[in-house]
Amino acid sequence: MKVGIVLNPHAGGGFDDLKRRVVVRVLKKLDGEFVTADKVAELLGIEAERVKVKETNTRLDTVNLVKALDGNVDVIAVFGGDGTVSDAASAKPQTPLLCIGIGTTNVSPALCPPDFDRLEEVEMRGLVVKFGGEERVAFNDVVVGSTILSTVDGKRVQVDARRYMRGEKVIATPRKFRARVEVGERVVEGVFGNIFVAMTDRRFLGKGIAGGASLSAFLGFKGVVACVSEGIVVSTYTKEDLRRVEPIVTSTISFDDEVVKIDADEVVSCDGNPLGVGRAEVAIEDGVVRVLKPFKEEE
CATH class of the missing domain: 3.40.50 (Rossmann fold)
Incomplete structure (x- = not known):
């Protein structure tokens, strides 16, 4: 081989x-x-x-x-x-x-x-992101926000996304930004701390605390958009830091085969890779790539 x-x-x-x-x-x-x-x-x-x-x-x-x-x-x-x-x-x-x-x-x-031990081939569903004439694939999420997670001096921290794109790792707190999200005729527009586009997950099922994402998963939607009032891509916050920014409000939009259109004045990232500031389109695509995963016996 x-x-x-x-x-x-x-x-x-x-x-x-x-x-x-x-x-x-x-x-x-x-x-x-x-x-x-x-x-x-x-x-x-x-x-x-x-x-x-x-x-x-x-x-x-x-x-x-x-x-x-x-x-x-x-x-x-x-x-x-x-x-x-x-x-x-x-x-x-x-x-x-x-x-x-x-x-x-x-x-x-x-x-x-x-x-x-043993491996089997699995076809993966992914988020296909179009940005600046380029196409990327994400498996976790597409995120709009001013920070991304990185490792600095052996510690996981949030760094400024714009400066990261210039080759600098600078620890930063999230900034709010203006954005508009369209999914078909549904629109969310305003000032946010983060926007997330992700595929739904069975782990959301029965977790009412997850809000609209729980219902999206229960009804079998492929994906969900979450527009969050505060920036939550952070790893250095204390309990007091969180209390200071709460309450945190999230607006969600479910989708299947629709294209999610985002227009924001902050950095769009694809599985932690910053792409740039501006407009992005996101859709879910089956079979984007084949991967090897641990073999599972049929139940």
Whole structure:
């Protein structure tokens, strides 16, 4: 079996010995012939067939390497965070992905735990985002807001999204912004702290505390938009900080096959990857990519 290897050494604050051990352990389980880029082979210290890709030190390193490996290997092993998984899927490969989390949050439903035994191929539903003439794939959510989560000095913190796009990691508190969201004839417009677009999840079922998202899941809607009065993409708040901004009010809109149109004067992010400020369109698409997940016996 030929195994393509994609590694984001910047995920989760950097590549260390602990992460290297995780990667090597997974590769030993796969027990195949490895194919990857020069830089990845050197970082891991492995024997591998090399493919030539232009190094940019940006997300394009992931996208371009996935494209170079697609169709030339049996599986593409992707090591990184949720944003790396999004970038790999955005290349729309035909070859299945095995995604292992070594990032900041590691909550993407496309991820596979590193201690897997048997694997099976699964088709993934995803959020397809159109922004600035580009198309991206997200599995967690599309978020509008002034902060994103990142790792600074080994700690998970919220950083300013605009400055992050300029290569700076600066801890910041959320700013409010004006935005308009359209789903068909339904419109929400105003000043918000965050806007989230996500696929519904069975975990919302029976959880009335989740508000409108609980009913969206119960009725079988594919997705839901949540416009939140305060910025909640934070990880450094104390109880007193939360008390200070409460009450927090959320307005939701459910959707199936409609296109969610967002016009905002704050940063749009795709699974933690900031895209820019402006207009975005989001839709849910089945079978955006195939991934390997732990095998489940039929009940």
